[in-house]
Amino acid sequence: MTMFSVISKCFNPRSLNPRRFLTFNKNRDGISKPKPVMTTLVPPDFENEGNDNTNTTLKIVELLSEAEEYLNTHEYTRAITVLQHATQCGSATAAAKLGIIYHGGINDTIPPDYASAAVYYLFALKLIYMIPCNKWDMSLVLDVIAGLSELYRFQMNRKRDCDIWNHGIKAMKHIDQALQDPLATKFLSHKEIQKRRAIRIHIAYCLGLTAEADKDFSTALTAFQNCQKFGDCGFNTADKLVKKSHTKVRTLEPQVPRVKPVCVECQYEAKELKDIWTLLVCAKCQSVACCSKACLTNHLSTHHENEGEDKKTK
Ligand SMILES: [Zn+2]
Ligand SMILES: [Zn+2]
Incomplete structure (x- = not known):
């Protein structure tokens, strides 16, 4: 076909x-x-x-x-x-x-x-x-x-159809915002609420596609995560898009740094990609980076202190 x-x-x-x-x-x-x-x-x-x-x-x-x-x-x-x-x-x-x-x-x-x-x-x-x-x-x-x-x-190209693409995204954002107005949902039946959800899934997915095409992976990741959160709505295509956004999230996650490229101890900021790679991510919390072994040791000691406090408060 x-x-x-x-x-x-x-x-x-x-x-x-x-x-x-x-x-x-x-x-x-x-x-x-x-x-x-x-x-x-x-x-x-x-x-x-x-x-x-x-x-x-x-x-x-x-x-x-x-x-x-x-x-x-x-x-x-x-x-x-x-x-x-x-x-x-x-x-x-x-x-x-x-x-x-x-x-x-x-x-x-x-x-x-x-x-x-x-x-x-x-x-x-x-x-x-x-x-x-x-x-x-x-x-x-x-x-x-x-x-x-x-x-x-399936049909439009981000570069070739740039004008109409951007206009469409702008219009969809307006529609999405209006749909979040409590007035819009006040007297809706279950079926109507499912339709509204399907609409918002389509919009989130298109926002994700746009950011992905623009190589703005962190915005794309957020959009696909939003899309994922809507869950099933009973409309075939929208449900498929939710599934597809699971895959998108999985492929995008490694491309988006989860840890800020700043040393948590001495505030040294890595700007070049090669410097970012030399940062050490704390294996314990996995949410901060350190510039050197010395800074990492200092940071790790804060974990011990916190644990100590945790034990005291228990
Ligand atoms: Zn440091
Ligand atoms: Zn840590």
Whole structure:
């Protein structure tokens, strides 16, 4: 199985439930007759519920169902045009769907276009970020973040795609921060909490990949350790990433000095790599280094004193 077929399998837009894309605005369905439309960039769920906004919301609902019909009748180019229109109206759902379409491509009609996919995913994130986090559709956020994370892992190149890579990381950090807001998790069901965890796993893993590519191994190690800590969330890819981060941690640990290259006794600081190698790490606590045997002996005596104190206090 090629990477391409794996991705198109995961991201075949028709394998996603089309209804789900429409439930985003379901609560606004009560109004019967659509009024003339204003095209704005205000996302549908934005707090201010002025008339223009309701109109935009209605327009987006219409456009999304129109796009869905075109997808069902295999008129993909038309579907894309309608989704682009909905994206311009501020629909994060439409932007996410375009990202998914360009990511996997559709049969022979629409070839995968990873650059466009990344741009639409990013746009979706920006629109999501404009909505208060307690109103986020976690499935939508997970679709976008999982899509982006897949692009980072298999399609994008840290050097070649530097700009979009950095923008994506910045956006993901914002999303991750918002997800830690207690408001965002207050009324979440168990399933939603698992989705939130999956989102954060993807983000931590992408942060790790970025630092690793930049040879910032200590940041990478922290990111993969964070990823590891989330544990299982019941979402296949995210669970795999947690497992993968175990391996990453194991390979990164030897590359990150755990002991500060400063003599604990005389404060001599080793700056050159060859000097760092000559430092002696205390075998007893394994957490400090010494510059010489004399300093090490002095340091070891503090262990004996402490032990003595320990015994006294017992
Ligand atoms: Zn020393
Ligand atoms: Zn020691």
